[in-house]
Amino acid sequence: MMKKTLFLLGCGLLAALGLQAQSKTSTQTDKVRYKMYLNYHEDVLPDFSTFGEADAEGVTDIFDLEGIPGENGDHYALLLEYDLPVKKADTFSFRLCSDDGSRLYIDDNLLLDLDGAHGPIVKEVSLLLGKGTHAVRVEYFEKWKSQSLSLFYKTPSTEYIALGSTVTAQKTPDFVLPQAKEAAQRLNAWKGKDEVVVFPILTDIHTCNRETYRHIGYIAELDKFFHYDFMVNLGDIGLNTEPAHSSKAFADGIIEKTRGEMAKFPGVFLYAPGNHDYDGGEGVHISSGELSDLFQKPSLPYANGNLHLSENNCWCYYDLPKKNMRLILLNSQNTETEGEYYYTYEEDQLEWLIKLLEETPKDFSVLVMGHFMPHPVGHWGELGPRVSPTTQILMEILSAYRNRTMGENGGLHWNFESAEGRLVGLFTGDSHVNALACEEGVNYFISQGYGKMENEELAPGQKRAWFNSRKTLCCDLIAIKPATGEVHTFRIGAGGADLDYLFSY
Numbered sequence: 360m361m362k363k364t365l366f367l368l369g370c371g372l373l374a375a376l377g378l379q380a381q382s383k384t385s386t387q388t389d390k391v392r393y394k395m396y397l398n399y400h401e402d403v404l405p406d407f408s409t410f411g412e413a414d415a416e417g418v419t420d421i422f423d424l425e426g427i428p429g430e431n432g433d434h435y436a437l438l439l440e441y442d443l444p445v446k447k448a449d450t451f452s453f454r455l456c457s458d459d460g461s462r463l464y465i466d467d468n469l470l471l472d473l474d475g476a477h478g479p480i481v482k483e484v485s486l487l488l489g490k491g492t493h494a495v496r497v498e499y500f501e502k503w504k505s506q507s508l509s510l511f512y513k514t515p516s517t518e519y520i521a522l523g524s525t526v527t528a529q530k531t532p533d534f535v536l537p538q539a540k541e542a543a544q545r546l547n548a549w550k551g552k553d554e555v556v557v558f559p560i561l562t563d564i565h566t567c568n569r570e571t572y573r574h575i576g577y578i579a580e581l582d583k584f585f586h587y588d589f590m591v592n593l594g595d596i597g598l599n600t601e602p603a604h605s606s607k608a609f610a611d612g613i614i615e616k617t618r619g620e621m622a623k624f625p626g627v628f629l630y631a632p633g634n635h636d637y638d639g640g641e642g643v644h645i646s647s648g649e650l651s652d653l654f655q656k657p658s659l660p661y662a663n664g665n666l667h668l669s670e671n672n673c674w675c676y677y678d679l680p681k682k683n684m685r686l687i688l689l690n691s692q693n694t695e696t697e698g699e700y701y702y703t704y705e706e707d708q709l710e711w712l713i714k715l716l717e718e719t720p721k722d723f724s725v726l727v728m729g730h731f732m733p734h735p736v737g738h739w740g741e742l743g744p745r746v747s748p749t750t751q752i753l754m755e756i757l758s759a760y761r762n763r764t765m766g767e768n769g770g771l772h773w774n775f776e777s778a779e780g781r782l783v784g785l786f787t788g789d790s791h792v793n794a795l796a797c798e799e800g801v802n803y804f805i806s807q808g809y810g811k812m813e814n815e816e817l818a819p820g821q822k823r824a825w826f827n828s829r830k831t832l833c834c835d836l837i838a839i840k841p842a843t844g845e846v847h848t849f850r851i852g853a854g855g856a857d858l859d860y861l862f863s864y
Contacts, residue, residue, distance in 0.1 A: 390418035391441045391523045393427055399436040402476040404460050404498050407438050421523035422497060422510035423569065425827050433503040441495045441523055448489045454511040454519060456481040456568055456601045457499060461508060464496040476502045479601035495522065507811065509568035519609075521570070535577050538832050542851040543584040545859070546838055549847050556684050556839040559851070560591050562730070562788025563808030565635065566613055567597035571809045571828050575620035578834050581851070582624060585836060588679060589686070590624050592654065593788035594633025594730035595810060598645065607640030614639075614653060621654070626661045630654035631688045632673050633730035633789060634701065647673040647690060674708060676715055678723075683841050685719055685780065687712065689729035691789075702731040703747035706771065709756065713773045716760050719780035724841045724864070726783040727757065734803040736820045737790040757785060758799040783839060783846060783864045792821040793835070793850075795860050802864055804848070806835040824854030 394413035399405060414435075419426035422439055443465075445451075455463045455471045458479040463471040471482045499508050511519040546557070559578050566572035579590065596617050597603060603610035621628050632650050639645045648671040655668055655675055665678040677686045689712070693705040712727075719725055732738070733750035752768045759766050761782040765774035784802030791810040796803045807823050817823065826833055832852030839846050843863075850858035 389442075389523075390420065391422055391439055392416075392418055393440075394438045395427065396436045396438075397432075398434055399500055400434050400502075401500070402502065404462060404474050404500055405436050407436070407498060410436075413438075419523075420829065421521040422508070423521065424506060424508050425569065426829065433501060433506075436500040437498075437508075439497040439499070443488075443493045443495050443522070445488045445490055445493060448487065449514050450485055451488050452483060452485040452513050452519075453522075454481060454483045454509075454602060455497070456507065456509045458505060458507045459500055459502045461497060461499040463510065464494075464498075466494050467496075478505075479507055481602040481605055505811065507568060518612075521568075531577060531580060532829075534830055535581070535832060538852045539581045539584050541855065542836060542849045545856060546585065546836065546847075546849050549849075550838060550840070553840050554682065554842065556588050556679065556682050556724075556837075556841065557585055558587050558589050558591055558837055559585070560593060560728075560786065560788070560806040560835045560837060561808070562593035562806050563595040563633070563791060563810035564592075564617070565595055565597045565600070565810045566617065567600045567603050567609075569809075569828065572596070572613070572616045572620055574809065574828065574832060574834070575617065576623045577832065578851070579620065579624035582626075587624070587626065588682070588684075589627040589629055589677065590621075591688075591728060592621065592628065592630045593728060593786075593806070593808075594631050595635040595788065595808070596633075597635050598640075599635050599638030603640055604638055605640060607643055610638070610640035610643075618653060618657070622657065627658045627666060627677060628654075629658070629675070629677060629686060629688050629728070630673070631729045632690055632692055634692055637692060647671065647692075651675075669711065672708070674711070683720075683723050684839070685723050685725045687715060687725065687727045689727065691729045691731035691787075699745070700747035701745035702733075702750060704749040704753055706749075706769070709749065709752060709771055712753075713756060713771065716756070716775065716780065717773075717778065719778065721779040723780045724783050724839065724844075725760075725780045726839070727785045729785070729787050731789050732785070732787040732794075732803060732805050734785075734796050734798065736794045736796040736803060736818065737787065737792075737805050739790065754798070754801070757782060757801045761800045781844065781864060786837070790821075792817065792823045793854075793858055793860075794818075794821045795862065796820055797862070802846070802862055804860065806848075807833060807853075807858070809833055822854075822858060824850070824858055826853035 395415040397414040457473050459476045460474040470484045473480050510522045512522050513519045564571050598610050651673040668675045674690045675688050691702050693708050733753050760775045786804045788808045790805050793807045794805040834851045836849040845863050848860045
């Protein structure tokens with residue numbers, strides 16, 4: 360989840376401007392060079408020429424923040440430089456997006472200005488670059504809380520890619536297999552010969568300004584190690600963050616890329632929408648039904664009639680009859696609005712859930728999943744007043760089902776005194792941390808995902824691993840033993856065994 364602001368689009372076009380390559384006296388490098396200056400508290404960009412020695416400097420691979428140590432802090436200024444080789448004169452388009460302020464210079468010419476303290480803003484510019492090497496410089500500052508920076512470029516014959524990226528094919532990186540094998544060893548040692556339900560949770564991919572969508576495919580390829588019963592995407596692929604919020608073409612590209620990676624798994628791939636999955640750019644609203652068509656219906660041919668989709672709504676359930684397991688996927692953006700409450704579950708979805716729980720077959724284990732964690736262990740501080748009262752009703756329903764009781768609230772009634780299923784718990788994403796809480800016998804588990812971590816402090820019960828998605832995976836593999844009521848999560852990649860959890864239901 361990213362800072363909730365009104366995203367603005369500014370677009371500049373300098374198509375007539377031609378810049379000739381400048382001769383270089385410094386050492387050439389194919390890396391992005393950075394200098395970071397800490398304790399910068401102003402609301403506008405500094406004059407970097409007045410600064411002394413940088414607090415940190417080095418090289419990274421592309422123009423973003425992920426590969427720079429300390430980028431998750433607040434109050435710093437950052438200078439990024441890169442030598443862009445141009446083999447022949449051509450028109451280049453650049454797209455700069457930042458939170459907070461930034462500026463783009465090429466050969467010391469100011470081309471894009473996004474200065475000031477603000478949420479994510481994107482601007483574009485096109486210009487003719489002559490043959491040779493061109494000096495690219497981005498100046499940036501971060502005031503506090505969430506931060507983001509990206510610089511994409513393209514020519515008339517190419518698509519936008521991050522400046523500095525050398526990605527030309529879908530080659531699986533070298534780091535994937537060793538991290539998968541290490542997690543597989545832990546899983547195999549725990550499960551022994553017991554029957555298990557195994558699946559990975561992918562959540563908060565936030566691919567908007569990054570290439571994290573590729574990790575969906577990496578995890579899909581690891582089925583050969585783990586033998587998934589299904590896969591799960593718990594939302595926030597990044598459709599209503601910049602630049603997708605302002606560009607339908609960019610948003611459509613995210614959808615296409617995400618669906619392409621999900622299709623690499625020849626099986627059921629469940630999906631629950633997140634708060635960053637509802638805007639397709641240029642004010643085009645993607646409905647719950649359209650999200651279901653895009654991300655849920657492709658799994659129907661693999662489900663043998665056991666995947667049941669709610670008509671015109673992005674919630675569903677999936678039964679594994681041979682393993683006595685029922686999976687229920689909720690939609691925490693039930694209203695699809697930015698109204699009084701940021702997260703909510705309307706009466707129709709809760710009624711559907713109650714009925715589904717009442718009808719769960721005898722001896723089935725039931726796992727409920729969604730994007731948003733209603734338990735306080737997962738709340739974002741600034742969203743507290745905007746959490747709908749229905750989140751409390753959801754927790755009451757789950758508690759009643761777990762403890763075989765009856766109740767009512769908000770005009771809803773439930774009676775689980777004769778229920779025959781066993782509740783595994785509620786598993787979610789959204790919070791960009793890992794956490795486990797148990798209240799009234801109900802397990803509430805959060806998976807960290809790939810979302811940017813916007814502060815350094817953790818609330819009680821929370822864990823997380825700092826990582827660079829270009830160097831490590833970050834995925835929770837879930838293993839459940841229905842016969843014994845045990846759950847073991849295994850972190851693939853970032854944090855390793857330190858992010859594993861073992862609990863029962």
